[in-house]
Amino acid sequence: MDSAEFLDILGNANRRRILRLLAERPCYVTEISDFLGVSPKAVIDHLEKLEAAGLVESRTDSKRRKYFSIARHVRLEVTVSPYEFGTKSAYPASSRLDITSCRQLSIDLEHDPETADSGVTASEVEPDDVVSLTEALHDVEQLENELSLAQRWAQGKLTELREHLESVLDDEQSRLLADLLLALADDSADTETLGREVGAPPGVVEELLEKLVDEGIVREDEGTYRLIDA
């Protein structure tokens, strides 16, 4: 599901209330309608939209009553800043994902002494007793909170560094220059590629790159530009 579709769906307060209710327990239409104080017809309309988006699914029980539940796990992140309006929506990453491939992040889930301090995640650990499972779940909940806090920290840092960079560049085109530099920090590239990445015409990009080369910030080698080493 793309972020725009997700935001359209979440933009309605009653649909949010339905999702909140179904996350507590699967429900019949009449239960939802009673709980929300909304007509069954309106509830059915919302459920149809939620089903079409793949967020909700329905089953029929032995008494042939249809009940609804949340179909799958989806996550959405929205960032609004003077430099970015970003939306990301995604299904959860597989628990077999190799988090150790992260360069700047290490995770240490304490309930797993074998992998602690090694930056390796506890993805293979599946304790079977209730107490260990509860503690593992509690650790992952805490980790989730810490990740959320770290992301807010990173967002603040991004804005701060970006403002600083643009003020140091001190140019009418500071914003575009910063975009270009960031694209070059990712990888060396030619004018055309850079133009596509920053959304500016090749002519403008070339002029700015020449300025950066003159200032000794960027090097050019057979049409490919790269950031000089710090």
Next chain:
Amino acid sequence: MDSAEFLDILGNANRRRILRLLAERPCYVTEISDFLGVSPKAVIDHLEKLEAAGLVESRTDSKRRKYFSIARHVRLEVTVSPYEFGTKSAYPASSRLDITSCRQLSIDLEHDPETADSGVTASEVEPDDVVSLTEALHDVEQLENELSLAQRWAQGKLTELREHLESVLDDEQSRLLADLLLALADDSADTETLGREVGAPPGVVEELLEKLVDEGIVREDEGTYRLIDA
């Protein structure tokens, strides 16, 4: 701004397009109206909502034309799962925030050799030259991507562990039992506090707690319940 207000605002495709445009550059009403192909009146309506929510601000230039820009950094996270419908919205955490207080997470920003490997963040580092600033910014961007990936991993893990726990509990009340156990993993508590935390009547909670005590999963001590050690 609360999450509901944020979602109401983002639920409109044209408001999202306005935010995307303003994140590129500050604009006048007529520019936005031309870009979106929407009447100036409709644009003004959207801008008023965005201003009232504190997302957008306006200034008047020397020719007395009013132009609009994004006012502040906001972040929203939405999680939908069979066990949760959660929304969080927040302003970025201060860059002075002490990320080292995180128990399960350490961050290593490579552009700062002094703090590397110590789990200390680079919040005090403010390089002044363009190349170092660009590299610092690029590192934080990468960190942000890694945090996002790690969060998706944590969400998947949460669902997996939760399903596993409920199946091991194997009880009609598995969901409520799991909620109780998680509340106890956080801190020992009495029946009343636990009832409030899991949203169930004290009578029901007491019955389930007795069952958990009988099974040797929970201990009771003068009306306070705690999880036994794993």
